[in-house]
Amino acid sequence: MKKLKVRLDTNGYEIHIGSDGLRYTGHQLKEKDFAGKVIILTNPIVKKLYGNTLKQGLTRDGFEVIFLEVPDGEEQKSLETAGRLYHELSSHYAERTTPILALGGGVIGDLAGFVAATYLRGVPLVQIPTTLLAQVDSSIGGKVAVNHGQLKNNIGAFYQPRLVITDIDTLKTLPAKELANGLTEVIKSAVIRDKGFFAYLERNLDRVKSLEAKVLEEIVFQSARIKAEVVEKDEKELGLRSILNYGHTIGHAIESASDFKIEHGEAVAIGMLAAGRISSQMGIFDQKELARLKCVIEKAGLPTEMPSLKPKRLTQTMEHDKKVLGGKIRFVLPKSIGTVFITDEVSPTLIEQTLAG
Numbered sequence: 477m478k479k480l481k482v483r484l485d486t487n488g489y490e491i492h493i494g495s496d497g498l499r500y501t502g503h504q505l506k507e508k509d510f511a512g513k514v515i516i517l518t519n520p521i522v523k524k525l526y527g528n529t530l531k532q533g534l535t536r537d538g539f540e541v542i543f544l545e546v547p548d549g550e551e552q553k554s555l556e557t558a559g560r561l562y563h564e565l566s567s568h569y570a571e572r573t574t575p576i577l578a579l580g581g582g583v584i585g586d587l588a589g590f591v592a593a594t595y596l597r598g599v600p601l602v603q604i605p606t607t608l609l610a611q612v613d614s615s616i617g618g619k620v621a622v623n624h625g626q627l628k629n630n631i632g633a634f635y636q637p638r639l640v641i642t643d644i645d646t647l648k649t650l651p652a653k654e655l656a657n658g659l660t661e662v663i664k665s666a667v668i669r670d671k672g673f674f675a676y677l678e679r680n681l682d683r684v685k686s687l688e689a690k691v692l693e694e695i696v697f698q699s700a701r702i703k704a705e706v707v708e709k710d711e712k713e714l715g716l717r718s719i720l721n722y723g724h725t726i727g728h729a730i731e732s733a734s735d736f737k738i739e740h741g742e743a744v745a746i747g748m749l750a751a752g753r754i755s756s757q758m759g760i761f762d763q764k765e766l767a768r769l770k771c772v773i774e775k776a777g778l779p780t781e782m783p784s785l786k787p788k789r790l791t792q793t794m795e796h797d798k799k800v801l802g803g804k805i806r807f808v809l810p811k812s813i814g815t816v817f818i819t820d821e822v823s824p825t826l827i828e829q830t831l832a833g
């Protein structure tokens with residue numbers, strides 16, 4: 477197991493990354509002085525695949541395991557589901573010291589985190605992410621939320637987990653489209669902070685797609701390290717943390733203007749390249765690096781071309797986004813591979829030209 481530390485003023489924690497993490501979770505919880513009852517929150521798909529392995533390890537280490545299940549899907553990230561879960565926690569006599577283990581992708585992680593942050597004013601949260609996106613992004617950094625009305629992630633908190641256990645073996649059963657979704661965030665991590673890691677991706681993406689354990693472990697470790705470093709410097713997103721939104725300004729607009737027919741990971745991939753094009757047009761991002769970026773996105777099996785959506789609809793959506801400040805659209809743009817900058821000084825004409833493809 478490789479270990480990372482997220483060092484925060486209060487509530488720092490470790491991320492353990494490697495094979496066989498599910499079986500070893502009980503031992504780790506004991507080391508952290510947990511005892512007695514644990515709640516595993518998951519969905520039927522993930523429970524069928526990994527529920528027993530996790531349970532066996534926990535039982536062997538003396539824990540009493542209670543499963544709470546929600547159906548699969550983004551729509552479960554709701555106050556209604558949270559309400560039902562509070563009820564179930566209470567009927568199982570969950571106490572302030574009873575940890576909630578989030579076994580699943582980002583949907584389970586965000587929902588379990590929201591419930592853990594609010595039930596009894598906060599119970600311990602352990603993230604056990606099973607999608608690539610959750611392993612490199614959503615399980616780290618403490619953003620927990622549910623969706624409300626038309627808006628995503630608009631009711632939530634910053635609530636850090638006590639521990640993150642990332643078992644890379646779980647990626648073996650991940651559908652190809654979910655692997656590609658996660659790869660978008662992996663590429664994002666490299667572009668925003670680490671040109672050496674970007675070069676590693678250029679050399680090894682084929683091995684990622686054939687699910688080679690050593691390479692999977694390396695990309696999860698490097699991406700998690702980058703996210704942890706950013707969160708350590710800016711836990712509450714007052715500045716630096718917004719570089720994690722690279723590709724997301726245009727990406728979210730594409731996702732929403734396509735009525736969510738274009739997946740999040742695909743939309744953000746297009747958004748990352750579009751941000752690169754904007755920066756190149758501004759004379760900042762080198763054309764050769766832009767070509768390298770396009771090549772890596774393509775190699776990951778992600779789209780690079782602007783879909784035929786009305787540029788006006790896209791800009792209108794961007795203007796309503798959380799990333800707008802003082803009425804101006806804020807972009808995270810690459811300066812070079814490994815460094816980005818934040819600006820709200822992109823000309824509306826350049827934005828429209830880029831969105832028109």
Ligand code: NAD
Pocket residue numbers: 519521522525548549550553580581582583584586606607608609610613614615616617618619620628629646647648649650651654657
């Ligand atoms: P997801 O949780 O819906 O998982 C994708 C699919 O994979 C689901 O059908 C799930 O049941 C299935 N699955 C999970 N693990 C599996 C496995 N090992 N094998 C086979 N199937 C498996 O989607 P996601 O992409 O993991 O997460 C998306 C969510 O994450 C969104 O709600 C988004 O808002 C949130 N998110 C949060 C943060 C954050 O910082 N908190 C960051 C990024 C995204």
Ligand code: GLY
Pocket residue numbers: 613616617619713717720721
């Ligand atoms: N996914 C963006 C963040 O955690 O800040």
